Amino acid sequence: MGLGLAIAACLLGGVYLYRSFVGLGRFLSLSRPVAASMLVVEGWLPDSALVQASKLFWQQGYRCILTTGPPLAQGSFLSQYQTQAQLAAATLIALGIPDELVHPLPCPTVTTGRTYTSALAVKEYLAQTYPDLASLNLFTYGCHARRSGYIYRRLFRPAGVAVGVIASAVHGFELDRWWQTSSGVRTVLGEWIAYLYVRLIRWDR
Secondary structure: HHHHHHHHHHHHHHHHHHHHHHHHHHOOOOOOOOOOEEEEEEEOOHHHHHHHHHHHHHHHHHOEEEEEEEEEEOOOHOOOOOOOHHHHHHHHHHHHOOHHEEEEEEEOOOOOHHHHHHEEEEEEEHHOOOOOOOEEEEEEEEHHHHHHHHHHHHHHHOOOOEEEEEOOOOOOOOOOHHHHOOHHHHHHHHHHHHHHHHHHHOOOO
């Protein structure tokens, strides 16, 4: 009887580990929006995700978009836009959003804590411009969503601002079969490690 229970426990544990493994992409691609009039868009997103953000802006009736991001790492000598925040803002405007509703918030280049640095720029801007803001939604790329959402919620919780998160669609692999492509493995496992890092290591210093 004891051996049978041990075998059953091992089988159940194996099933749980397998389901956790195959569901990792979905787990990281968190979409949990809140009622909000402010949409924050991470500026490093690919054009396909920015198209989704522009559609979401009109569908959900947002009143303002903030774009974030540090200086461009490549192409700045050939572009009038010097930061990811400015480039994303210009892209959203080109996609039809009125320029007075799009506000780029550049942040400095850092070696670690890039999402935190961007979130801090958003927090400082909102404290000065929208001090009574009660909620916002963060739009980011696929498997990055759970990590970004966690950082934003941690940062905005003391100010009483509710933070929702919306994950864009991903390209190059399927979330339910992420382990079948090299891009899926790199993205999902990389984001899983990064998520564990922000949960276990002090990153806001």
